[in-house]
Amino acid sequence: MLSMNTNEIIIDKDSSSIQISNKITAIQRKSYNYMLKIAKNEFKKNPEKQVFTVTADELLVFFGIGEQNYSRLKNELEVLNRTQIRYNILKKNRKSKISGAFTLISEFEYERGVISYSFPHKIRNMILNPKMFGKINLVVIKSLRSRYSIALYELAEDYLNAQIPKMTIEKFRDLMGLEEGQYYKFSMFKKYVIDVAVNEINDRENINFTITYELEKIGQKITHIKFIVHKKENTEQTGEKQKNFYRWKNLIVKKYKEQPLCNNLTELKYLKWTLFFIDKNGFLGKDVEDNRTILEKEEAFKLWEFLFENPKKLEIVPLTQLDILRKDFRGKKIEQITTTALGGRVATILEFKEFKEENERFFIEIEQEDGNRFWTQKSFGFEEILGMGFLE
Numbered sequence: 001m002l003s004m005n006t007n008e009i010i011i012d013k014d015s016s017s018i019q020i021s022n023k024i025t026a027i028q029r030k031s032y033n034y035m036l037k038i039a040k041n042e043f044k045k046n047p048e049k050q051v052f053t054v055t056a057d058e059l060l061v062f063f064g065i066g067e068q069n070y071s072r073l074k075n076e077l078e079v080l081n082r083t084q085i086r087y088n089i090l091k092k093n094r095k096s097k098i099s100g101a102f103t104l105i106s107e108f109e110y111e112r113g114v115i116s117y118s119f120p121h122k123i124r125n126m127i128l129n130p131k132m133f134g135k136i137n138l139v140v141i142k143s144l145r146s147r148y149s150i151a152l153y154e155l156a157e158d159y160l161n162a163q164i165p166k167m168t169i170e171k172f173r174d175l176m177g178l179e180e181g182q183y184y185k186f187s188m189f190k191k192y193v194i195d196v197a198v199n200e201i202n203d204r205e206n207i208n209f210t211i212t213y214e215l216e217k218i219g220q221k222i223t224h225i226k227f228i229v230h231k232k233e234n235t236e237q238t239g240e241k242q243k244n245f246y247r248w249k250n251l252i253v254k255k256y257k258e259q260p261l262c263n264n265l266t267e268l269k270y271l272k273w274t275l276f277f278i279d280k281n282g283f284l285g286k287d288v289e290d291n292r293t294i295l296e297k298e299e300a301f302k303l304w305e306f307l308f309e310n311p312k313k314l315e316i317v318p319l320t321q322l323d324i325l326r327k328d329f330r331g332k333k334i335e336q337i338t339t340t341a342l343g344g345r346v347a348t349i350l351e352f353k354e355f356k357e358e359n360e361r362f363f364i365e366i367e368q369e370d371g372n373r374f375w376t377q378k379s380f381g382f383e384e385i386l387g388m389g390f391l392e
Contacts (some may be wrong), residue, residue, distance in 0.1 A: 006139065007139055009137065010138075011131070013036065013135075013158075014126055014127045014130035014132065015088070015158050019089045019158070021085055021174050023177040024083055025147055026150055028083075029147060029150050030063050030150070031059050031063070032104050034063070038233075039128060040128055043128040043129070047129075052116070053116050056073055062142065070113070072108050079110055081103055081105050084101040086174075089175055090167065092132065102123055105120075108139060136154055137206075140153060141153070141389050144201075146174075146196050148176050149197040149340075151175060151176055152176075153201055155227075156201070156211060160229060163172045164214070164226070164332040166225070167225060168225075169186070176197075177187060193296060194213065194225070196214070198213065208232050209232055210229075211228070212228050213228065242258075248308055252278075252307075253282045258278065258279060259277065262314050263275045263317055268302070271333065273288075274287070274288050275287040289327070321355075322362070325385060326355055332390045333390065334352075334389060335391060336349075336350055348368060348370075351366065352364055353366065353367050361379035361380065363379055363380075363381065
C-alpha cells in the first residue's frame with residue numbers, strides 16, 4: 001500500500017493519458033491513477049510484468065469511499081474496463097502514433113478482495129514508461145471531489161512549465177467528458193463545469209498553483225477558452241526574500257547616493273549607454289545623452305528587482321568605439337557635394353542610420369533624402385568618422 005503519511009505521492013503520468021475524453025467518474029479516475037502508480041512501481045522492478053495487483057481495501061481506504069463499499073468499487077471497475085477513451089486530444093505528444101480509443105484497463109479480476117488488472121497492449125509501454133508526462137500528486141487527486149476538477153488539475157500539471165493551449169469550447173467539453181446536449185447552454189456549462197473545477201482547485205491549499213481563464217467570442221457566440229496557471233509562492237520564503245531585498249536596496253542607495261550606479265541594461269530594453277544614478281534624495285534616475293530624469297515608481301521597482309537578482313550588473317561598462325558611434329553619430333547628417341560633368345554642383349544630405357564593425361574598421365548605413373538606404377562600400381577608421389563635417 002502507498003504511504004498515507006505524506007503530502008505527496010507523485011506519479012509521472014503520460015500526457016496522452018491525461019488529455020483524454022473524461023467519460024469516467026471521479027472514483028474511476030482516482031482508482032485508475034492509484035492502480036497506475038502501483039503498476040509503475042512494479043514495472044520498474046520487472047519490465048516484463050503484464051498483470052498487476054492491488055487490494056480493494058487500499059483503494060477504498062486511500063480515497064475514503066468507505067471500507068465496506070466492495071460491490072460499488074467492483075461496479076466502478078467494470079465500467080472503467082468497458083469505457084472507450086480517446087487519447088492525446090490536445091496533441092501535446094505530437095510524436096505519439098496512438099489513434100482511436102482504448103479502455104484504460106484491458107481486463108481485471110476481483111477475487112477475495114484482490115484486484116488483478118492489466119493495460120491495453122498497444123499503450124502499455126507508453127503509460128508505464130512515458131517520455132512526455134505531467135507530475136500528478138495522488139494526495140491532491142484524493143482531495144478533489146469533482147471529476148471536472150481532477151481532469152483540469154491534471155491538465156494544469158501537464159502544462160505547468162508551459163502554457164495550456166487555447167482551445168475551442170467543443171474540445172474542452174470533450175476533455176471534460178460531456179455528452180452531446182449535456183449542459184448545452186453555455187451559462188450552465190460555465191456554472192457546473194468550468195467554475196466548479198476552477199473554484200475547487202483554487203480553494204485547495206495543497207495545490208501549488210491557481211487557475212484563471214479567459215473566454216473568446218466570435219460575434220455573440222463564445223467559441224474558445226484559455227486557462228492561465230499562476231504558481232503560488234511560499235509565504236515564508238517570500239517574506240524573507242522581501243526583507244533581504246529591502247536590506248540590500250538600502251545598502252546600495254547609501255553606497256551610491258549622488259553617484260552613477262550602472263549602465264548596459266540592454267536586457268530591460270535600455271540603450272547600452274543609458275546611465276542610471278542615485279540622486280541626493282535616494283531616488284533612482286537615468287541619464288540618456290545628458291537628459292537626466294527620475295524614474296517613475298513602477299519603472300524604478302522593476303529595475304531594482306532586476307539588479308537584486310543580477311548583482312553583477314551593478315557596474316559601469318566602458319563603451320566601445322562601435323557603442324560611441326551608435327550613441328553619438330547615429331541620426332547625424334552630412335552634406336555631400338558632387339560636381340556634374342558640366343561643372344554644376346549638387347548637394348545631397350545623407351543621414352547616418354547604423355554602424356557595423358569589421359576588424360576595427362566601420363561601415364555606415366546611409367539614408368539619402370529620397371529615402372534610399374545603402375551600406376557604404378568603403379570602410380572608415382574611428383578617427384575618420386569623428387572628422388566628418390556633420391550638420392547641426
